[in-house]
Amino acid sequence: MKRIDLINQIINRKEQLGITVENLAKLSGVGVRTINRLLKNEDVKLSTIEHVTNFLGLDFAGNEQIPVNELKKQRAHEKALFLASIVQGTSALEMQGLEDDSLNRIIATYEKEFLDGEYKNTLWVA
Template identity: 85%
Template structure:
């Protein structure tokens, strides 16, 4: 695959999942200017391309390694874990930590909200 084809794959995937350049940069660990340079087919390090393609569920050649559905599910799970850890941490400070069953219910509820509920528009917000 030519480099321009890889960049086209990256742009297509970015648009398919609905992520902004800013959030793509934050979540993949790359600077915003660097992401913009890549998307304009300017020179960037190979490691930059690798970070971005891995985050988007693509391999280095632009082939899909993870379906969009699985990519969204994985991101929803990450965000749900983060929010649940805040709840658990706050509760633990008050000596009222949640039992595993309740914590798992909260995580599942958050995941559903990120995938199809009120917060689905915030799935890719860093």
């Protein structure tokens, strides 16, 4: 695969996910200017390409390793766990930590909201 083909795969995956350059940079641990240089097919370190492709579920050749739907589910789960941990942490401070069943229902509700609900547009916000 040529480098330009890899860049096109990265751009395509970015668009499939609906992720902005800024959020792609934050979530992949790469600077915004570096992401912009990568997307313009300018010179960047191989480690940068690796960080971005790994985050986007692609291998180093641009082949899909993780399907888009699975990436979305993983991200929704990560965000749901984060929000649930805030709820659990606050409840624990008040000595009223949630039971496992309640916590799992909260996580499932958050996941659904990130995938199909009101917060769908915030799935890839860092």
